[in-house]
Amino acid sequence: MRKTHYFLFLFIFINTLISAQTSQEQLLINTYNRPSQSLNGTWNYIVDPYENGYYNYRRDAFDQQENPDVSAYFLNSKPKDRSDRIEYDFDTSKEIQVPGDWNTQDDKLYYYEGTVWYKKSFDYTKTDINNRVFIYFGAVNYIAEVYLNGKKIGMHEGGFTPFNFDVTNLINEKDNFLIVKVDNKRKKEAVPTLNTDWWNYGGITRDVKIIETPNTYIQDYFIQLNPDNNKQIKGYVKLKGEDIANKKVQINIPELKIKTQVTTNIEGIAPLEIKLKKVTYWSDTNPYLYNVTIKASQDELTDQIGFRTIKTSGQDILLNGENIYLKGISIHEENPIKGGRANTLEDAKLLLTWAKELGCNYVRLAHYPHNEHMLRLADQMGILVWEENPVYWTIQWENEATYQNAKNQLTEVISRDKNRAATIIWSMANETPVSEARTEFLIKLMKVAKELDPTRLISAALEQNTNKNNSNVMHIEDPFADYVDILSFNQYIGWYVGLPERSKEIIWNIKQDKPVLISEFGAGAKQGLHGDKLDRWTEEYQEYLYVETLNMIDKIPQLRGFSPWILVDFKSPRRHLPVIQDEWNRKGLISSEGKKKKAFFVLKDFYDKK
Ligand code: GCB
Structure with missing residues (x-):
């Protein structure tokens, strides 16, 4: 495939992949630099080994039902009067810190593998009425079922990668409740599978935040040196939203005096080729990063990007053309x-x-x-x-x-x-x-x-x-x-x-x-334990x-x-030797x-x- 087509193919491919596999929205890029409201901090949690809040007593999942019973934990139900029976209550349940694994926050959960429900209440005021609002999770180990204000917004499988959901139509100014059912049970068919040599820390293990974007927004971009021409940036910018075709996208790298404008196609994608004259290449000895600003429609996003090439030649690894x-x-x-x-x-x-x-x-x-x-x-x-x-x-x-x-x-x-x-x-x-x-x-x-x-x-x-x-x-x-x-x-x-x-x-x-x-x-060694080199x-x-x-x-x-x-x-459940290992590799x-x-x-x- 010719390289020019390559990049066009690439973003179509990314989109199909992500939307085909899970029910979350396509991943928002560079949330690191987007303004956000953090949902980190104290959450309430309920340990639910029998998944009582997820299934009824016939083992039908509540979230598959049109009118789930009040016993569904994601409804965050409260008794309506003094005679009402609700057998859970997030607000009086224990508290846990997010981000964080549950194993090191609650002694009883040290070895636990199963379901824990998390709840966070929050208010949110949009900066612009037309904007979109996303909830972004850095990672949840291992399966997350996510509900906002009693409605399921999606699920995600995989303990170490980010995901987000568009909640524009669900979020309120006051008294939102975000509920996440987290399940870290190991499974044969999962990735990873049953057997590893590391601790299976469960929970919402990375940051959670609310991200607001304009209605049409920069969802993704690839801004890297062309591996075959170190005087050219090659890639794309991709918009999402209601009005994505034929939009101007500006890429500015002030320090390089670069101001380029490209136009999106019908899919909201703008292929990118930018000529470079003089550039300081990123390397291990000079990790030079440029501020790169992308503007499109109402959206603007800045990233810190280093430009370098990495290749192999025969038995060598070449960073910017030089052996490393x-x-x-x-x-x-x-x-x-x-x-x-x-x-x-x-x-x-x-x-x-x-x-x-x-x-x-x-x-x-x-x-x-x-x-x-x-x-x-x-x-x-x-x-x-x-x-x-x-x-x-x-x-x-x-x-x-x-x-x-x-x-x-x-x-x-x-x-x-x-x-x-x-x-x-x-x-x-x-x-x-x-x-x-x-x-x-x-x-x-x-x-x-x-x-x-x-x-x-x-x-x-x-x-x-x-x-x-x-x-x-x-x-x-x-x-x-x-x-x-x-x-x-x-x-x-x-x-x-x-x-x-x-x-x-x-x-x-x-x-x-x-x-x-x-x-x-x-080789394994207990720090402070000394002896002969063969001990x-x-x-x-x-x-x-x-x-x-x-x-x-x-x-x-x-x-x-x-x-x-x-x-x-590091902690490992495979390492049992007392005094020496005590569950540490x-x-x-x-x-x-x-x-x-x-x-x-x-x-x-x-x-x-x-
Ligand atoms: C390996 C694995 C690593 C283990 C390590 C060990 O080969 O890749 O995950 O922790 O050995 O200590 O046995």
């Missing part, structure tokens, strides 16, 4: 110090500042899309990012609904972050067992990602194989390796396979002519493993970076109390010398 080595670390979205899911700018600062201290120019955000603060901050700090879809381990490869779900989550994260310079890699999956159905599933996802975003690189954390005749010779034998731009794999020699000295014997025989990233290696769980063992692994992988000719497992200890270079372990300095030293 990715000095990375893997990160889970957790702040162990405050406990639970990370979700604020302060949390992002803590994690990314630690990564910088370690000498990183790159992070792998595992194993699902992280909150937008992380990406915005990475843009500002000059940290390159690998973003990942939660296709982890044993997904139901043959289940079409599972595929649609994975595709939808991937689409949402690409929609949100496609203008972030920091994001350079979309990862399709982590450690998925090779089979025909799985490879087909991943190839389809890869095509979706490439179609949505032709400017970034595709990868997936694969696994290595041992040579049949010589167990010391390792290679990558995975049909999906043919489809990735960067060949990445996790390897645990010295931890799950042998002891650290085993690394000395290993020979990597990687045949693929592609840049290689090692997406994980690591498992000591800082010395972890330190030893890092020394040996770094020696080993540095000899891989195609190696262009790596992201050890992991920056900080201890592979962090920093402990759950924020203390650096010895291996931190081994890696820092390696990165400082690179």
